[in-house]
Amino acid sequence: MSQLKLISRVSRVLSGAVKRSELFEINKVNTNNARTMASKGLTVENMNPNIVKLEYAVRGPLVIRAGEIEKELEKGAQKPFKRVIKANIGDAHAMGQKPITFIRQVMACLALPDLIDKGIFPEDVKQRAREILDACGGGSVGSYTASHGIELVRRRVADYIQRRDGHPAHWEDIFLSSGASTAIKNCLQLFCNDLGxxxxxxxxxxxxxxxYSASLAEYGLAQVGYYLDEEHHWGLDLRELERSLAEASATCNVRALVVINPGNPTGQVLTRDNIESIIKFAKKHGLFLFADEVYQDNVYAAGSKFHSFKKVLVELGDDYKDVELASFMSVSKGYMGECGARGGWAELRGVNAAVRAQLYKCISAMLCPNVLGQAAIDCVARPPQPGEPSYELYIKEKTDVLDSLKKRAEMIVDAFNQMQGFKCNVVQGAMYAFPRFELPPRAVAAAAAAGIPPDTFYAFRLLEETGICIVPGSGFGQRPGTYHFRTTILPQPELLREMLDIFKKFHQKFTAEYSG
Known part of the structure; x- marks a missing residue:
């Protein structure tokens, strides 16, 4: 049975359209199909087992089913709702956020250089487009660039980092990528080597x-989880790091530590003291640090402030200059939301020069990052400056986006904390809330009968009955016995209010159904 048919069957079971006993049919093997597959050179049974093991929750079964439902609605199917609300993924523009004009005007001129001389765009937009085109082979974004990105853009990223942190950054330590995800995976591949x-x-x-879990599975690396402290705003406890490391060291060589700040899916912003402790832990145990900082512009809560790992590392002094760090940034998040442009970068610090050369060699096999994505990076790294024609509009658009996200972060936390059985920490940053909720024992039993985790059972029911698509906490990991889900704060305010109202009514109905 195909994955699409499987998801459709599960969702129909959960909505009561078929008997739950039919769910067990998915485990039956079709003899004729098996006989046919035996003649194939590649089957699920003989392919790379790491690929079979790989899961990616934010585009998993619920999202597949959401897509089916959208098509059903288009064909006139009668549902208790009129549209699907995709609160499952951090795709700002898909949820109605307007693009930043300066970025789009530059990209337009690059895609169609004839626009530069039409007199319809500001002079700083045209100048930026000329500079980037001059750095491209044949003056076209249709040409390959250097494998690790256009030197002009890498230099501007270095300038951006230096302005942000107040410490020098070197363009040779920076490589561009088709989204931060690609850069992260490039670096993770370096650890694919069993030792002893x-x-x-x-x-x-x-x-x-x-x-991270998907990439580790794909590369055959061991996943070593450490729990964030939900009771203390999803903070990072040094004792938990030590516990996790000690337990894992019996079965694997722990070589790297990933930190996501601001947090995804948890929305916390680490304090400077916390970051210092993490760096000291990495030095003590000789760990390579991955600092996923793609939400560095998304900080909302009073008293919260973004501190880059690079800045804190430098300010700890020479004793820490050899700590290995790769920090990552993207144009997909922040105030930009240019997910489809696929632009990202990584900065390396303390990494052996020979290792860096091997990494760049590996990257060269992919030829080059998306060139329009590199252009978007350039616009973020060097935005319009005071006195330039695009500056005032750029500042207004940036401020409006971040102010609106701040209000939506507060709105979503307030709404969930008013629902019975819910607890939602303050969304200090990023684009998500990760509320914890209680499930009646009968709902847990129903999920067991359906053969799926309780939070997934809940999420499927929510989707089928309201059209709201979220991601169950089990797709991100959570402490045993607790139930969560991730929802974005990205729906525009009016839609978000509608979504939260629908959500509240669903939860009351669901709880009443499975209580008593």
């Missing part, structure tokens, strides 16, 4: 962004 008969392991936060 043990698999290499990477520490990742629980809850975590599924890119």
């Amino acid at each position: 008969g043990k698999t290499s392991g990477v520490m990742i936060p629980i809850p975590q962004y599924p890119l």
Whole structure:
């Protein structure tokens, strides 16, 4: 049975359209199909087992079913709702956020250079487009660039980092990528080497962004989870890091530590003291640090402030200059939301020069990052400056986006904390809330009968009955016995209010159904 048919069957079971006993049919093997597949050179049984093991929750079964429902609605199917609300993924523009004009005007001129001389765009837009085109082979974004990105853009990223941190950054330590995810995976691949008969392991936060668990599975690396402290705003406890490392060291060689700040899916912003402790922990145990900082512009809560790992590392002094760090940034998040442009970068610090050369060699096999994505990076790294024609509009658009996200972060936390059985920490930053909720024992039993986790059972019911698509906490990891889900704060205010109102009514109905 195909995955689409499987998801459709599960969703129909959960909505009561078929008997739950029919769910067990998915485990039956079709003899004729098996006989046919035996003649194939590649089957699920003989393919790379790491790919079979890989899961990616934010684009998993619920999202597949949401897509089916959208098509059903288009064909006139009668549902108790009129549209699907995709609160499952951090795709700002898909949820109605307007693009930043300066970025789009530059990209337009690059895609169609004839626009430069039409007199319809500001002079700083045209100048930026000319500079980038001059750095491209044949003066076209249709040409390949250097494998690790256009030198002009890498230099501007270095300038951006230096302005942000107040410390020098070197363009040779920066490489561009088709989204931060690609850069992260490029670096993770470096650890695919068993040492002393043990698999290499990477520490990742629980809850975590599924890119990490999926990539570790794909590369055959050991996942070493450490729990964030939900009771203390999803903070990172040094004792928990030590516990996780000690337990994992018996079965794998722990070689790297991933930190997501601001947090995804948990929305916390680490304090400077916390970051210092993490760096000291990495130095003590010789761990390579991955600092996922793609939400660095998304900080909302009073008293919260973004501190880059690079800045804190430098300010700890020469004793820490050899700590290995790769920090990552993207144009997909922040105030930009240019997910489809696929622009990202990584900065390396303390990394052996020979290792860096091998990394760049590996990257060269992919030829080059998306060139329009590199242009978007350039616009973020060097935005319009005071006195330039695009500056005032740029500042207004940036401020409006971040102010609106701040209000929506507050709105979503307030709404969930008013629902019975819910607890939602303050969304200090990023684009998500990760509320914890209680489930009646009968709902847990119903999920067991359906053969799926309780939070997934809840999420499927929510989707089928309201059209709201979220991601169950089990897709990110959570402490045993607790139930969460991730929802974005990205729906525009009016839609978000509508979504939260629908959500409240669903939860009351669901709880009443399974209580008593």
